Amino acid sequence: MDYRKEIDGLRALAVLPVIFNHAGFELFSGGFVGVDIFFVISGYLITTILLSELTTGTFSLSSFWERRARRILPALFFVMFVCLPFAWLYLMPSDMKRFSASAAAVSVFISNHLFANQVGYFDADASLKPLLHTWSLAVEEQFYLVFPLFLCLLWKFSRKWIFTIFFILAAISLFAADYYSAKNSAVFYLLPARAWELLMGAMIARHLQIKNNQEPKQIVSEIASLIGVILIFFAIFTFNNTTPFPGLYSLVPTIGASLIILFSTTKTFTGKFLANKYLIGVGLLSYSLYLWHQPIFSFARHQSLNEPSKFVFILLILVSFIFSYGSWRFVEGPFRVQNKITKKQILFFSILVSLFFLVFGYFGKITDGAFGRNYSESFDLIQKVRLDRGKNNNCGEVPVNLRTENKACEVGISGELKSFAVIGDSHAGSLIYQLDVLAKKNNLSGYNYTLSSCPPLLGGSSFKQGNDQLTCNEFRKYLFEKIARHELPRTLIVSARWAMPIEKKRFDNKEGGIEKGDDGAWGAPNFEILGYQDSLKKSYIESINFMLNSGYKIILIYPWPEMGWNVPNRLSKLFLINNRVTSSDASVSYGLFKERTKLAYIALDSIEDHPNLLRIKPERKFCNTIVNGRCIAHINMNPLYYDDDHLSSAGAALVIEDVINLIK
Numbered sequence: 124m125d126y127r128k129e130i131d132g133l134r135a136l137a138v139l140p141v142i143f144n145h146a147g148f149e150l151f152s153g154g155f156v157g158v159d160i161f162f163v164i165s166g167y168l169i170t171t172i173l174l175s176e177l178t179t180g181t182f183s184l185s186s187f188w189e190r191r192a193r194r195i196l197p198a199l200f201f202v203m204f205v206c207l208p209f210a211w212l213y214l215m216p217s218d219m220k221r222f223s224a225s226a227a228a229v230s231v232f233i234s235n236h237l238f239a240n241q242v243g244y245f246d247a248d249a250s251l252k253p254l255l256h257t258w259s260l261a262v263e264e265q266f267y268l269v270f271p272l273f274l275c276l277l278w279k280f281s282r283k284w285i286f287t288i289f290f291i292l293a294a295i296s297l298f299a300a301d302y303y304s305a306k307n308s309a310v311f312y313l314l315p316a317r318a319w320e321l322l323m324g325a326m327i328a329r330h331l332q333i334k335n336n337q338e339p340k341q342i343v344s345e346i347a348s349l350i351g352v353i354l355i356f357f358a359i360f361t362f363n364n365t366t367p368f369p370g371l372y373s374l375v376p377t378i379g380a381s382l383i384i385l386f387s388t389t390k391t392f393t394g395k396f397l398a399n400k401y402l403i404g405v406g407l408l409s410y411s412l413y414l415w416h417q418p419i420f421s422f423a424r425h426q427s428l429n430e431p432s433k434f435v436f437i438l439l440i441l442v443s444f445i446f447s448y449g450s451w452r453f454v455e456g457p458f459r460v461q462n463k464i465t466k467k468q469i470l471f472f473s474i475l476v477s478l479f480f481l482v483f484g485y486f487g488k489i490t491d492g493a494f495g496r497n498y499s500e501s502f503d504l505i506q507k508v509r510l511d512r513g514k515n516n517n518c519g520e521v522p523v524n525l526r527t528e529n530k531a532c533e534v535g536i537s538g539e540l541k542s543f544a545v546i547g548d549s550h551a552g553s554l555i556y557q558l559d560v561l562a563k564k565n566n567l568s569g570y571n572y573t574l575s576s577c578p579p580l581l582g583g584s585s586f587k588q589g590n591d592q593l594t595c596n597e598f599r600k601y602l603f604e605k606i607a608r609h610e611l612p613r614t615l616i617v618s619a620r621w622a623m624p625i626e627k628k629r630f631d632n633k634e635g636g637i638e639k640g641d642d643g644a645w646g647a648p649n650f651e652i653l654g655y656q657d658s659l660k661k662s663y664i665e666s667i668n669f670m671l672n673s674g675y676k677i678i679l680i681y682p683w684p685e686m687g688w689n690v691p692n693r694l695s696k697l698f699l700i701n702n703r704v705t706s707s708d709a710s711v712s713y714g715l716f717k718e719r720t721k722l723a724y725i726a727l728d729s730i731e732d733h734p735n736l737l738r739i740k741p742e743r744k745f746c747n748t749i750v751n752g753r754c755i756a757h758i759n760m761n762p763l764y765y766d767d768d769h770l771s772s773a774g775a776a777l778v779i780e781d782v783i784n785l786i787k
Contacts, residue, residue, distance in 0.1 A: 129387045130164060131406030132397025133380060136352075137161050138409040140359045142416045142443065145250065146436040153362025155244070156376035158259045159320055159369070160355065161413075163380040165263055166324020173271060174332050177278045187271050189466050192473050194410075195260065197458040198450050200476045202414045203229065206253055207483075209418075213425045215695050216492035217506055218251065223487020223494075225254040228261075230480035235261040239309035245364035247639035251425060253418035258312045265314045266321050274325075286329045293319035293326065301370030316369050320377050327384050338388060347386035348393035354379030411447035411455060419443050428696055429635030429688075505694050508762045508771045531570040535562030541612040543569035543678075543786050546579045546602060549769060551618035551680075554782075557775035558616075561783050569612055574598050578619040581666045583659070606673050614786055615670055618680035620768065621723040625659050630719065630768065632711045636687025638767050660726040667730050676735045678785050680778060681727055682720045683741035683770065684754035686711055690764040694757060709756035713746045716754050737785050744777040 137160035144154025176182035203226055210222050221241065228234040235258035242249050249255055277285045300316035310316045338344065358376040366372050387394040396402075405412070419439050423431050431439070458464055464472075486494065498506075534545065534555060545551050545558065552573040562569065577595035581603060605611055623629070629638040653661060670677050686709065693709045730736065745763070746754040757763055763774030770778065 128389065128398035128403055129383065129394045130168070131409075132399070132402035133160065133164060133383055133387075133406070134409040135402040135405035136355060136397070137164070137380075138412050139405065142412065142440060145256075145417060145420055146433075146440065147250075147430065148433065148436075151359060152364070153359045153366065155368075156355070156358045156362060156373070159373055159376050160380040161259065162263070162317060162320035163324040163327075163377050163384070166321035167327045167384050168324070169267065169270075170274070170325040170328035171331070173274055174278075174328060177275070178332075182271075182275065184271055184275075185466075187267075189469060191264070191267060192469050193458050193464075194455075195264070196469075196473050196476070198411055198414055198455050199229070199257070199260065200480075201450055201454050202418065203254070203480065206418050206422075209422045210253065211494060211496070213422050214492070215506060215699070216496070216498070218425070218492065219494060220487045220490075220492030222253060223484045223492065225252065225257070226480045227484025227487075229254055229257045230477040232261045232264040234258055235265075235312040235314070239312040243308040244311045245308075251421055253421040255421075256413060256417040262312070262314050262317050263321070266318060270321075270325075286326055286333070289322050289326045289329065293322040295319075296322065297370070297374075300373070301367070304367060304370050311369060320369075320373065323377055323381055324384070327381055331385070339386060341390065344386040344388060344391050345393075347382045348391050351379040351382030351387070352393055352396075354382070408444070408447045408451050411450045412443060415446045415450070416440070416443040419446070425696075428693065428700075430637070502695070502698050502760075504761055505691050505698065508691050508765055508773070531572050533568065534559045534571050535568040536566055538568045541568050541570055543567065543614040543616055544572055544611045545569065545616045545618070546572045547616075547618040548573065548578050548620055549575040550620045550683075551616070553765070553769040553771075554616075554618060554680075554775045554779060557772050557779045558782065560772075561776075561779050562786075565783055565787065567783070567786060569614075569616075572602060572611075578621070578624060579617060579666060580662045581669060582662050603669065606670055606675065609674065611675070613674075614676045614678065616678045616680065616782060616786075617667065617670070620682070620685075621663070621727065622682045622685065622720045625656055625722045625726065626719065627655070630685040630687050632685075632687030633715060634687070634711070636693075636711070636767070638685070638687055656722060660722070660729065663726040664730050667727075667736070671733050671735055676737070677733075678737050678739060678782055679727065679730075680782070681738065681740045681742070682723050683774075683778070684711055684716045684745050685719065685768040686754075686756055686764055687767055689766050690756045690762045691766075694760065694762060698760075704757070704760050706755065706757075707750045707753055709762075710750055710753040711756075713742075713752050713754050716742065716746060739778065739781050739785075741778050745774075 137157035139157070140151050140154030141157035142154075143151040144157075148154075173182065173187070206222075206226075210219060214222055225234055225237055228237040234254060238244075238252070238255055238258050242252065242255075244255075274285075277288060281288065296315060296317075296319035300310060300319065304310045304316060339347075354375050358372075358379070362368075362372065362375075383393060383397070387397060389395060389398055416439075419442060420436070423435065423439055427435075458469070531544075532555075533541075534543075535558075543562075545555065552571070552575065555571050555573070558569075574595060577598055579602065580599065606615075629640055631637045667677060667679060688709065690709050694704055697704050697708050727738075742754070755763065758773065761773045762771050763777070765771040
């Protein structure tokens with residue numbers, strides 16, 4: 124196979140956007156498509172080699188896997204070994220436990236399945252996983268475990284149908300990816316949804332073999348290869364974490380890469396651009412760059428109290444290049460030379476290191492990530508809250524199937540006579556566990572009617588789209604019909620994240636804590652006439668008055684402070700850095716809280732006083748108490764939140780104490 128400089132340039136075009144995307148540069152919002160480009164390149168190169176060997180009769184399965192081991196394992200294992208001391212120093216026990224599990228999974232190329240069960244690729248926590256990027260290596264190795272054997276069978280029995288069979292399998296994989304990715308984000312990591320990209324490269328290799336690598340007309344090559352670059356840049360700069368992926372949208376960068384491979388030569392403008400020495404240099408380092416950047420970024424984020432600045436990330440990218448050159452020069456290169464390292468040696472090396480990381484993963488599990496590190500009881504308490512994430516005694520949200528008999532979860536003691544019901548979104552849901560505990564102590568019983576991202580409003584539509592929006596709209600219709608028919612307990616505890624819908628944006632505490640996630644605007648009714656905020660204010664008032672006019676006693680819980688940063692995470696980092704936590708740590712400005720909730724307070728305060736309307740304002744417990752001018756995040760290192768805005772059991776207790784007194 125002749126060396127094609129432009130392919131190394133295409134590798135650079137794939138890896139650089141991935142790096143800048145992972146560094147948080149918004150310009151490269153679609154940089155994750157670089158992995159899709161890598162899949163196409165890999166499928167093309169590997170299949171080209173296999174077809175050449177099958178043609179000449181020199182194919183050997185053991186030789187193929189030896190080449191893969193030499194190409195993939197030395198640099199991968201070297202990076203993982205370098206990660207170990209930094210993981211021990213910087214990672215909290217729970218993170219260390221997950222890291223050790225991921226290291227074990229990487230060593231046997233199943234990390235994609237591990238991450239599929241842990242975190243969505245675009246979730247905020249994804250950037251904190253040092254080995255998250257190895258999911259793509261796992262996908263490739265799973266593919267190449269069976270692909271050479273499959274190709275050998277096709278070559279022997281159905282040679283003329285190879286391209287057609289590849290096309291059919293790729294089409295099935297693509298449409299399966301498009302269908303299932305909308306239902307389950309875990310599909311992003313899995314081979315069945317990615318096989319078509321590798322097969323696309325394989326189809327290119329087969330097509331070029333059939334055409335005997337004949338070059339098309341110059342004008343065709345110029346236009347097609349230029350379109351390829353345009354498609355790739357379009358995906359890199361316009362796609363983002365809301366783009367449905369993988370699926371039909373993935374065709375944009377993969378077709379772009381395919382056009383470049385098919386039509387780009389050193390005679391075309393695109394080929395000359397990709398074959399310049401700088402892009403070739405980056406392309407040669409691309410594998411090592413891909414390996415190094417994620418753990419470097421991840422450990423920097425773990426060590427920093429706030430998200431590192433863009434300047435810091437630029438420095439980290441330079442560090443990635445330095446490390447990449449070192450591993451390319453002194454690890455990748457030597458292991459590829461067979462007369463220096465034999466097949467037996469590479470086999471022994473691979474098995475030994477894989478066993479080491481499997482044992483490492485086992486110790487991470489049995490020590491809960493401690494690995495001999497001792498922490499105080501206070502630190503352990505923070506970790507417990509961090510991991511509990513508001514779990515509520517198996518009393519979850521209202522069931523999705525609302526057309527069946529009432530199956531809302533019970534809160535408090537068991538019994539037919541219910542004295543209250545909790546209605547609201549996930550903020551109301553975060554109160555359930557502590558409400559269950561105190562209700563049992565006071566012989567009270569009620570129902571949980573909460574649904575995430577679904578405030579209890581009469582009009583408008585959910586923040587979410589598709590099936591989630593439909594579920595919310597059906598839930599609210601169901602809920603208010605039950606209220607109108609007087610089918611709920613007489614007392615309704617109403618709580619929601621009142622501030623975010625009316626502000627239409629996530630919380631920024633102005634001190635480095637910026638809540639991650641999409642800004643959410645409620646589909647407020649009649650906003651074209653009244654204006655968005657006035658319309659939502661009217662909806663707040665009408666919804667509560669509807670409950671009051673239906674004869675219910677309403678315990679209305681006002682907003683509690685949002686924090687902007689994940690409270691247990693921040694307290695953990697502060698403790699690890701300073702070996703102590705002050706009462707003001709992780710707190711936010713009281714003045715900023717007042718500013719953030721001003722419109723929500725105006726709306727809720729506009730509800731006229733009523734004998735059955737009882738108001739609870741959590742700010743009286745959270746703000747300007749222990750720390751003057753601040754809203755606290757913990758009491759004696761017991762976090763009041765399990766993330767940045769949902770209350771932990773300790774935080775909920777501050778609110779529920781008042782609620783219980785009003786139910787009695």
